Amino acid sequence: MPWLSRSSTNEVINRICDKIWLAVVQRTLRPGARLKEEELTEIFATTRARVRQALLILEQDGLVTITPNRGACIAEPSVEDAQDAFCARIAIEQRLVARLCQTASAEDIRLLREHIDQERRAHERSDHEAVIRLSGEFHMLLAKLSGAELLLRILRMLTIRTSLITAMYQTAATQTCGPDEHDRILAAIEARDALSASHEMAHHLHHLETALRLSDAPTPVSGLREALAAVVPKRSPSSS
């Protein structure tokens, strides 16, 4: 578990945070899903206070939204949030890769290449779940290798938003951006070509964003979620 949100001092709380975050990335938990405290309490075999702390942390990260007397749900970022997140990601990750061009060690590059290989393997066996997860982790790995604790934290907040958005406005095309672009970014880093690296990164993120924007107007999936839940509430109309 090369995982990333050791925000709290407590091990249990970190496990809760990581698990939920992982479930969201793997599309097991959809945006808008309810997170009942008691439920989580018995799932993780802990107390409600711990769960509560974990939820507070996740709210700070933007993964869940807590509404006063109604509990926690997986967040549903607005389109504006997504645009802001992409904007900030472009700004930050450009700097990030440019910096890595100067600081990256051979070991760093090896790790990145290994990661991309994993991505490629997952892609080849059509393991969409792993593809999505690994694709996000690549960017986190970049931040991690930069050694900047702060950038890692910020990038986590940003990737959380973009992951949620892709989960909400998911089109078939969204998850097909293979590891090629990551590969080109790595190549630029390896060549110590900062300009090219930041350019590739900008291109990559812009690509991701526009792939989403396609489905922006037509199908805000989650916008219909509540409505659909009310209309087709799992009850066959023949019975009553």
Add this chain to the structure above:
Amino acid sequence: MPWLSRSSTNEVINRICDKIWLAVVQRTLRPGARLKEEELTEIFATTRARVRQALLILEQDGLVTITPNRGACIAEPSVEDAQDAFCARIAIEQRLVARLCQTASAEDIRLLREHIDQERRAHERSDHEAVIRLSGEFHMLLAKLSGAELLLRILRMLTIRTSLITAMYQTAATQTCGPDEHDRILAAIEARDALSASHEMAHHLHHLETALRLSDAPTPVSGLREALAAVVPKRSPSSS
């Protein structure tokens, strides 16, 4: 109180967060200062649970550090953290002002001008406390006017770091960067000159950073803090 950290649902908790943040900005609370829970409890006339929540939020923001069984202190960011924070601020705030060049309304510009006027007045009457506070608030105001909730949050995390660092490595020169640079940024925004605006912003932040870097090597003030506290513990040597 045009304040910024309404992270929590609870009013009391927000007040605690704001007050502490304000105290840090005004140099009333120095980095490394101990924050005892019980103490805060009676100061804010609340319960320890509230205080605890507030401290957790502040830890997420990077304003305090909580060490497992030893409580909370005002954070003391490392020099690397500071550099990262400035790096990220430059990346983000450049985008920010460029964006404001397109979206800023007349009302926005009026607010910014008013703020700068406040800065100037504070500067003229040598109210250093207000100068520091307002100088930081200017950047937060920019983020606020951009309308991007997310950018505001990130920028808060970043300005917290830079504020802490300036409090730690403070030289006389640090706080003298008058409102002129802010003024030039505003002028560029008003002229809808995105390139110039982002350039001015980069220059401004770079200026701030180098002003600090001067004292980087020579006097890590807070490094001596504990030592000094142990050596000169407010007790006159004549008494005992």
Add this chain to the structure above:
DNA sequence: AGCGCTCCGATTGTCGACAAATACGCTGAC
């Protein structure tokens, strides 16, 4: 039958007390 009201179940929010851990001061021995 449609609509509004009330009551009830479920869920969250809050608090106080207890347990654990650490820092400090004291005593005693070398």
Add this chain to the structure above:
DNA sequence: GTCAGCGTATTTGTCGACAATCGGAGCGCT
């Protein structure tokens, strides 16, 4: 006189129970 060991006292961490609030079902009224 100094240092090690121990006990206490302060501070944080945790938990369980209670109170407040919200959503929904049921019921009565129009």
